[in-house]
Amino acid sequence: MAASAPSSSAGEPDPNSTNLRPPSTTYDAWCGVAHGCTRKLGMKICGFLQKNNSLEEKNRIVSALKEQSSRNQLSCENSERDGRFRHTETDFSNLFARDLLPAKNGEEPTMQFLLEVVDILTNYVRKTFDRSTKVLDFHHPHQLLEGMEGFNLELSDQPESLEQILVDCRDTLKYGVRTGHPRFFNQLSTGLDIIGLAGEWLTSTANTNMFTYEIAPVFVLMEQLTLKKMREMIGWPGGEGDGLFSPGGAISNMYSVMIARYKYFPEIKTKGMSAAPRLVLFTSEHSHYSITKAGAALGFGKENVILLRTDERGRVIPADLEAKIIDAKQKGYHPLFVNATAGTTVYGAFDPINEIADICEKYNLWLHVDGAWGGGLLMSRKHRHKLSGVERANSVTWNPHKMMGVPLQCSAILVREKGILQGCNSMCAGYLFQPDKQYDVTYDTGDKAIQCGRHVDIFKFWLMWKAKGTVGFEQHIDKCLDLSAYLYNKIKNREGYEMVFEGEPQHTNVCFWYIPPGMRGMPAGDERRERLHKVAPKIKAMMMECGSTMVGYQPQGDKVNFFRMVISNHAATQSDIDFLIDEIERLGRDL
Amino acid sequence: MAASAPSSSAGEPDPNSTNLRPPSTTYDAWCGVAHGCTRKLGMKICGFLQKNNSLEEKNRIVSALKEQSSRNQLSCENSERDGRFRHTETDFSNLFARDLLPAKNGEEPTMQFLLEVVDILTNYVRKTFDRSTKVLDFHHPHQLLEGMEGFNLELSDQPESLEQILVDCRDTLKYGVRTGHPRFFNQLSTGLDIIGLAGEWLTSTANTNMFTYEIAPVFVLMEQLTLKKMREMIGWPGGEGDGLFSPGGAISNMYSVMIARYKYFPEIKTKGMSAAPRLVLFTSEHSHYSITKAGAALGFGKENVILLRTDERGRVIPADLEAKIIDAKQKGYHPLFVNATAGTTVYGAFDPINEIADICEKYNLWLHVDGAWGGGLLMSRKHRHKLSGVERANSVTWNPHKMMGVPLQCSAILVREKGILQGCNSMCAGYLFQPDKQYDVTYDTGDKAIQCGRHVDIFKFWLMWKAKGTVGFEQHIDKCLDLSAYLYNKIKNREGYEMVFEGEPQHTNVCFWYIPPGMRGMPAGDERRERLHKVAPKIKAMMMECGSTMVGYQPQGDKVNFFRMVISNHAATQSDIDFLIDEIERLGRDL
Structure with a gap:
């Protein structure tokens, strides 16, 4: 259901194709000619009329059409080098990767193949937004591994035909998950932004690398300008500072720990x-968990990542931070770094940055704000106060691929002090970063990164910003937060729901238990806890089997499994929230 | 020159468009009707004839065509939900991102916008393979920042029209570098593989994340099967082991150091x-340099990454390794890890893995093989002997995005021991990796990674492997190595060339100095060295200004700047090698 059925009809010769198979002998000759002629004719008429306003010209074409004299007279499509390439019926069963560009005569099959892929993709895009389609068509790993109706994941020594490749593309989408579907709420990154998608398609086509201006001039400048704009949003004077796009929030957070260490103990780089x-x-x-993971990876050790207590809304208690700093110092340890989260993963809580910043200043600690999830709120005049004090941070993680709907991957690490990323990570590899280039090599970014090659993550984001403007991101964020308020208000007093924490959520995270009717009279206690712990997994499993919607669940601390609803999908509406609640109640009724 | 001129003609109403602007009053009504009718008619005829073999049906359509009675009778395109979407002329100047899906009536503008983008991209693809186009249209950073003829990189608060977005897409490609051009030799990653490109377009459209089977079922299995296949190529029994795709070779190498440390000192994770x-x-x-970078980042310190001497071909001298291990032990240090490079960045040298493995076994050290560049040679029966002994490694980095022509990013870290990646990196985050899921959660890969979200890098590679087969990769690799042999043989005795090292290169790296005629009589010495040091940068700058070709240069050790030619581009031929040599001689003649 993900895409159209294969449309090539075997044995039918395609006059536009460079496939040199002889026409099938069973083929009706008149049909072949008529088919070829009229198709070309129709297309040429479209093309001519699009490009030509002259009535005389149009009359000429209409006459040509009437006479059905077309093929030789009008078959000049390929000579229009700059024109639009026509998507024609092509038999891909005897075409292989080796027939595509750069092969001789590879242009026509290449174009037809790419347009056929685009046909599959645009069908998928249309269906993604269609609520009558499923979010997913679930299968267990062993089912997919055994092979589904001609979808064989195994690789082989010999090539497959392009027809099979197209089938594989369709099947890959068919058995995948529509993360852009209006009822996909499973992760912090949801939605399918059309501008972002176009940006990714272009990025893949440009297929270059961010390490030097030399091979990514436009992208390197886009990254620089966009990071500056993000620093302005944070509130650093003049947007000064530094930054990079990294392969995700965990790596961005790892950068923050590395540069904090370099700031206070630069000798660690060497010794x-x-x-x-x-x-x-x-x-x-x-x-x-990426902060602890970074601590483990970078050689601090997990036990030297000290976890701070939070209030019942999931926000750091600043007094606990100060107490633990004092305690660490008394033990002879050296407090280095504090991470304040702007938008926690489960509760969507915003730590009180200003109070934490006061403590960091008092004890001379690096302050990092992990705004992977909540950073997007800086774009909203209504909600940015939740990050109040972020301008006092030394570094900030901010993932446009989460709340701002930018396609994966797009995560930024932003640093207030210029030069420190370079100082921390540079190795001065001669083969990449030659000082004797003919351009200003301060634009070469590679030596700031822990990566060497670096994927172009900026373009889709830059293009979306151009297309939506800052106001467009603001509207998106305000809408998502309004929707989560709608959900919260709908269920907070509804029978069968218990909220995990009291009060309106700070972010779009709405955390709740659904209590099936048969459990509603149960007294508190271990039996109820054990039974409640199983409710969300069971409902989730049924949702996935049905393919109707997807929402996450997890335990947290001493709290048994609960649903975590998050909204970052710009396709979601109140009706989808209503649907989700109806679905939970339908599936959970008899548990 | 990167793409076609904007083709929308303002004021002309498009009957297929949902753009609701009234028709221009100056528009000739007859033309409008005729235009709409005949275009639709032509397209419908194509569509009908494509789908229908019946002669009677065809006759009916041809009659309908003759009568030019079309619009109402045949305008059912949009109701064919599974059919091919027609690319029609659309005026994007009054359309904005907000008019696209999920907007009401957003389907038509979305499809037209995406098809217009595809038109830009396919034009770019065609030109990429056209030797009459430039490799790049060079501009200095300040020129691009100042804005080029309507190409403004600055972001603003208000949205831009889709017409401007399309112009921006064209300009982004115009001022970029065609890394797939047959004469782009600048990096280890070159070429534009059409199957890989299609794979990337699909990946962006699916827009999901590798951390769980739940949201990436197909991709997770593809990764698993492909990694197993790669381990079989390495020669680990039964393809057993583990692995991940990471955001690049530097990160893959970092993984190897982390897991080596965890293997021998698991307590470091905690303490x-x-x-x-x-x-x-x-x-x-x-x-x-990523090995040293990893040493610095992970807390070993640069000075604890000990550099081994090489022979004049750039291969490790095993005796030097053993001497340095003994020396380190005598100083009380603990030797942990040896990296053997399979295909060095500059010389393309392959370290003698078997001899190094003997020493690693003797002293109980972790052996990592960095095959980021050379790993691809495992696909070639003719060349895989260069990695002889790789099956003795504990871990291997192998970047399909280099020698195998897979689009960026695609790098694998492969590990012989199962479970160690998980042990090293797991943090058991409850919100992602719930043990009570309804499927076999051993397929969830996220907790093995240092990343949380992880981009889908596998699909393009899997699809290329399907489409080419192992034999297709083998042919590609053999062809690239043949071409480099052609270059080597062409210049090794040619007047004006000096090879940086003697003998046929092991990989496609051919390193040489070009000596301009005016320098050929100079005696060896500092003056000659200083002058020669400037030759490659000057020629490179001129190449970039002309846009004719691109090749890298760098110094290495005590050797002044030389050209490093590398071939991974499947579009390159002997004529392109000839062109490069002619171009170096043309540009360098008067230096």
Whole structure:
């Protein structure tokens, strides 16, 4: 259902194709000629009339049409080098990758193949937004591995025909998950933005690398300008500072720990962790696990990432931070870094940045704000106050691929102090970063990164910003937060729902338990907890089997499994929220 | 020149468009009707004839065509939900991102916009392979920043029209670098593979994330099967082991150091580097800087990454490794890890893996093979002997986005021991990796990674492998190596050339100095060295200004700037090699 059925009809010769198979002998000769002529004729008429306003010219074409004298007279499509390429029926069963460009005569099959792929993709896009389609067509791993009706994942020594490749493309989409579907709420990154999609298609076509201006001049400048704009939004004076797009929030957070360490103990770059005292990092128990992961990876050790207590809304308690800093110092450890989360993964909580910043200043600690999820709120005049104090941070993670709907991957690490990224990471590889280039090599970004090659993540984001303007992002964010308020208000007093924390959520995260009718009279206690723990997984499994919608669940601390609803999808409406609630109640009724 | 001129003609109403602007009053009514009718008619005829073999049906259509009675009778295109969407002339000047899906009536403008983008991209693809086009249209950063004829990189608060967005797409390509051009030799990653491109377009459209089977079922399985196939190529029994696709070779190499550390000192994950003795890593002075970068980032310190001497071809001298291991042990350090490079960045040298493996076994060290550049040779029966011994490695980096022509990014870290990636990196985040899911959660890959979200890098590679077969990759690799042999043989005795190292290159890297005629009589010495050092940068700058070709240069050790020619581009032929040599001689003649 993901795309149209294969449309090539075997044995039918295509006059536009460079496929040199002889026409099938069973083929009716008149049909072949008529088919070829009229198709070309129709297309040429479209083309001519599009390009030509002259009535005389149009009359000429209409006459030509009437006489059905077409093929030789009008078959000049390929000579229009700059014109629009016509998508014609092509038999791909005898075409292979080796027949495509740069093969001799490869242009026509290449264009037809790409247009056929685009046909599959645009059908998928249309269906993604169609609520009558499923979010997914679930199969277990062993089912897909065994092979589904001609969809064989195994690789082989010999090539497959392009027809099979097109079938594989359709099947890949068919058995995947429509993350842009209006009822897909499973992750922080949802939605399918059309401008962003176009941006990604262009990025793949340009297929270049961010390390030098030399091979990515436009993209490198776009990154620079966009990062500056983001720093302005953060509130750093004049948008000054530095930054990079990285392959995701976890890597961006890892950068923040690395540069904090370099700032206070630059000798670690050369001598290793043994050159410094025992360094400790602080982050809340509700923060993303990537901070602890970075601590483990970078050689601090998990136990030197100290978890801070939060209030019942999931926000750091600043007094706990100060107490733990004092405690660490008393033990002879060296407090280095504090992560404040702007939008926690599960509750969507915003840590009180200003109060944390006061403590960081008092004790001379690096302040990082992990705004992977909540950073987008800086674009909204109504909601940006939730990040109040972010301008006091030394570094900020902000993932446009989450709340701002930019396609994956798009994550920025932003740094207030210029030069420190370079200082921390540079290795001065001669083969890439030659000082004797003919252009201003300060635009070469590669030596700031822990990566060498770096994917172009900027273009889709830049293009979306151009196309929507700052106001467009603001509207998107305000709408998502309004929708989550709608959900919260709908269920907060509804029978069968319990909220995980009290009060209106700060972000779009709405966390709740659904209590099936048969459980509503149960007294609190272990039996109820154990049974409730199984409700969300069961409902989720049924949702996935039906393919009707997807929403996440998890336990948190001592709280048993609950649903975490998040909204970042610009296709979602109140009716989709209503649908979700109806669906939970339908599926959970008898649990 | 990158793409066709904007083709919308303002004021002309498009009957297929949902753009609701009234028709221009100056518009000739008859033309409008005729235009709409005949275009629709022609297209419908194509569509009908494509789908229908009946002669009677065809006759009916041809009659309908003759009568030119079309519009109402045949305008059912949009109701064919599974059919091919028609690309029609659309005026984008009054359309904005907000008019696209999920907007009401957004389907038609969405399809037209995407097809217009595809038109720009397919034009770019065609020109990429056209040797009469430039490789790049060079501008300095300040020129692009100042704005080129309506190409303004600055972002603004208000949205731009889709017409401007399309112009921006064209300009982005126009001022970029055609990395798929047959004469682009600048990096290890070159070429534009059409199947890979289609794979990337699909990946962007699916827009999902590798961390769980739940939201990437097909891609997760493709990754698993492809990694197994790669491990079989390496020669690990039964293809057993583990692995991941990471955002690039530098990150893959970083993984290898992390897991080596975890293997020997698992307590570092919890307690940090202070829990272990002073650990040292070994890699050659010709190896990629990412090993040292990983050493710095992970807390070992640069000075604990010990550089090994190489022979004059850039290959590690095993005796030097053993001497340095013994030396380190005598100093009380703990040798942990050896990196052997399979295909160095500059010389393309292959370290003698078997001899290094003997030493690693003797001293109980982790052996990593950095095959980011050379790993692809495992696909070639003729050349895979250069990696002889790779099956003895504990981990291997292999970047299909380099020698195998897969679009960026596509890099794998492969590990012989199962479970160690998970052990090293797992943090067991409840919100992502719930053990109570309804499917076999061993397919969830996220907790093995240092990333949380992870881009889908597998699909394009899987699709290319399907489309080419193993034999297709083998042919590609053999062809590139043949071409580099052609270049080597052409210049090794040619007047005005000096090879940087003697003998036929092991990989496609051909390193040479071009000596301009005016320098050929100069005696060896500082003056000659200084002058020669400037030759490659000057020629390169001229190449870029002309846009005729691009090839890299760099110094290495005590050797002044030389050209490093590399071939991974499947579009390159002997004539392009000839062109490069002619061009170097033309541009360098008077230096």
